[in-house]
Amino acid sequence: MEVNPSEIISVRNVTRTFSTGDVSFNALEDVSLSIAPGRFVSIVGPSGCGKSTLLQIVAGLTAASSGDVLIEGQRITGPSPDKIGVVFQEPLLLPWKTAAENIEFPMALQSASKSLMQKRSAELLSLVGLSEFRDSYPHQLSGGMKQRVAIARGLVRNPPLLLMDEPFAALDEQTRTKMWAELLRIVSKSQSTVMFVTHGLVEAVYLADEVLVMGSKPGRIIERIFVDLQRPRTLDMLGSTELGRLRNRIWNLISESVP
Amino acid sequence: MTILPRKHRTLVMTLLLTLLWEAAYRAGLLNPIIFGSPILVVQAAMKDGDNFLRAFQVTAFEMVVAVAIAWIAGVLLGIVIGISRFAAILIAPLLSAMIALPLIVLYPAFVAGLGIGPISKIAYGTLNGVFPVMLATMLGVSTVDKQYLVMATAMGASRVQLVTQVIARMAVPTIVSGLRVGMSLAIIGVITSEMLASVEGVGFWISYHRTLFNVGHVYLGIIQMLLVAIAANWILKQLEDRLGRWKQGVQTGK
Numbered sequence: 001m002e003v004n005p006s007e008i009i010s011v012r013n014v015t016r017t018f019s020t021g022d023v024s025f026n027a028l029e030d031v032s033l034s035i036a037p038g039r040f041v042s043i044v045g046p047s048g049c050g051k052s053t054l055l056q057i058v059a060g061l062t063a064a065s066s067g068d069v070l071i072e073g074q075r076i077t078g079p080s081p082d083k084i085g086v087v088f089q090e091p092l093l094l095p096w097k098t099a100a101e102n103i104e105f106p107m108a109l110q111s112a113s114k115s116l117m118q119k120r121s122a123e124l125l126s127l128v129g130l131s132e133f134r135d136s137y138p139h140q141l142s143g144g145m146k147q148r149v150a151i152a153r154g155l156v157r158n159p160p161l162l163l164m165d166e167p168f169a170a171l172d173e174q175t176r177t178k179m180w181a182e183l184l185r186i187v188s189k190s191q192s193t194v195m196f197v198t199h200g201l202v203e204a205v206y207l208a209d210e211v212l213v214m215g216s217k218p219g220r221i222i223e224r225i226f227v228d229l230q231r232p233r234t235l236d237m238l239g240s241t242e243l244g245r246l247r248n249r250i251w252n253l254i255s256e257s258v259p
Numbered sequence: 260m261t262i263l264p265r266k267h268r269t270l271v272m273t274l275l276l277t278l279l280w281e282a283a284y285r286a287g288l289l290n291p292i293i294f295g296s297p298i299l300v301v302q303a304a305m306k307d308g309d310n311f312l313r314a315f316q317v318t319a320f321e322m323v324v325a326v327a328i329a330w331i332a333g334v335l336l337g338i339v340i341g342i343s344r345f346a347a348i349l350i351a352p353l354l355s356a357m358i359a360l361p362l363i364v365l366y367p368a369f370v371a372g373l374g375i376g377p378i379s380k381i382a383y384g385t386l387n388g389v390f391p392v393m394l395a396t397m398l399g400v401s402t403v404d405k406q407y408l409v410m411a412t413a414m415g416a417s418r419v420q421l422v423t424q425v426i427a428r429m430a431v432p433t434i435v436s437g438l439r440v441g442m443s444l445a446i447i448g449v450i451t452s453e454m455l456a457s458v459e460g461v462g463f464w465i466s467y468h469r470t471l472f473n474v475g476h477v478y479l480g481i482i483q484m485l486l487v488a489i490a491a492n493w494i495l496k497q498l499e500d501r502l503g504r505w506k507q508g509v510q511t512g513k
Contacts, residue, residue, distance in 0.1 A: 043449060059413050060413075061409060061412060072299065079412055079413050079414075079415055080415075081414050081415035082415075084413075086410075086413045088406065088409075090406060092406055092407055092410040094407070094425070094428070096428060096431075105411075105414060106415055107282075108424075109411075109414060109415050109416050109417075109420055109424070110415065146368040153414070209360075
């Protein structure tokens with residue numbers, strides 16, 4: 001298989017079939033996509049379009065029925081924390097660990113040395129702006145702070161790809177808006193490549209370089225939309241006509257795809 | 260009116276009750292065969308203190324061993340059963356039936372098999388204490404939020420790491436509540452079996468002096484057991500504080 005160095009991730013003809021008894025259906029059908037280094041790609045689609053299935057396959061948590069996922073040219077066959085950092089909808093911080101220890105968790109699973117872990121967690125705490133909360137426990141942190149710790153944990157092993165599964169869906173609107181700016185700042189600094197799955201059309205457009213729109217039954221990618229907003233993104237772009245136009249276009253695509 | 264500092268309150272209340280007890284005894288308000296008095300307890304301790312300490316040593320040894328085995332075996336079995344759906348289906352109905360069984364009916368078999376020495380007391384105490392520990396551990400382990408397992412798997416946790424670093428740790432607050440019940444039941448088991456068939460230990464001391472109407476001796480044993488209960492409670496409090504500090508925030512819903 002040829003490897004394209006300009007791609008961090010390449011999903012090739014992934015199909016996922018579920019069957020219950022005699023009935024089988026394709027949650028995902030022939031999904032292909034690729035993301036170049038440093039790009040931020042959002043994936044949106046109606047409920048049940050297979051977004052979560054796609055994410056689980058990329059994260060190595062579920063196997064595809066056919067097709068391949070390659071990260072930096074290597075096939076994913078199971079969880080690959082050295083290649084993919086994952087941020088979930090809930091922060092899922094371990095409540096008995098401090099912020100720093102939660103960030104170190106993926107390294108601790110690899111029995112990394114204490115000094116190396118502390119160095120990394122200090123770097124990441126400073127990246128997400130939580131240096132003074134190093135020794136705080138999750139219950140002492142706000143929702144937004146917890147999700148920042150979760151992002152830092154996703155980045156701790158310096159993976160080529162950061163996978164985010166509706167990471168701000170559980171936050172209130174104000175916090176969410178702040179987190180958009182925070183995330184853009186963090187990933188531009190860490191130069192991460194991001195695959196961002198979301199329900200929110202505005203955040204999909206606002207954050208991304210391109211948006212992949214999925215349709216349901218079967219789950220597939222129906223459109224690839226490039227976002228022509230300048231970087232760095234500013235908050236007043238949220239009210240811009242360009243963003244509104246793209247949002248409406250995606251909305252129409254999704255409505256048409258659902259019968 | 261000033262209220263006493265918190266740490267002195269218990270002490271003052273204890274002294275007050277002791278005085279009240281002695282006063283009521285002297286005033287003839289209490290049946291002397293049933294209640295005794297603090298002075299009688301002190302007299303018993305002065306007369307037979309050496310023997311009592313020997314009895315307590317035996318009992319303390321039995322209790323510590325029974326509690327330790329019940330805790331360790333209960334946690335290990337609970338984890339194994341809790342994480343295996345197959346084992347849970349096989350064993351859970353059996354366990355529920357065991358819980359309803361008054362374990363004391365098994366005691367004659369313990370004496371027949373293991374004699375009236377410390378071994379049968381330890382075995383019986385362990386049997387009493389192990390079930391609540393096991394059940395609490397099973398419950399704690401099987402109710403861990405699956406999302407955390409998905410998270411840890413994605414972060415690269417192996418199956419063993421999932422159990423040791425996420426599941427078992429997450430279940431700690433539930434396990435500790437099981438340890439508390441298991442400890443009390445193991446201690447009760449040891450004392451009960453000493454009272455039923457034994458020639459040594461505090462349980463035997465109490466039932467033996469009961470038959471001789473040595474009320475002071477009886478209450479010496481009872482008060483000693485009260486102190487053991489207080490000490491056991493203190494040990495568990497330390498354990499809870501140590502392992503469950505993070506749970507405080509969870510309980511307040513933050």
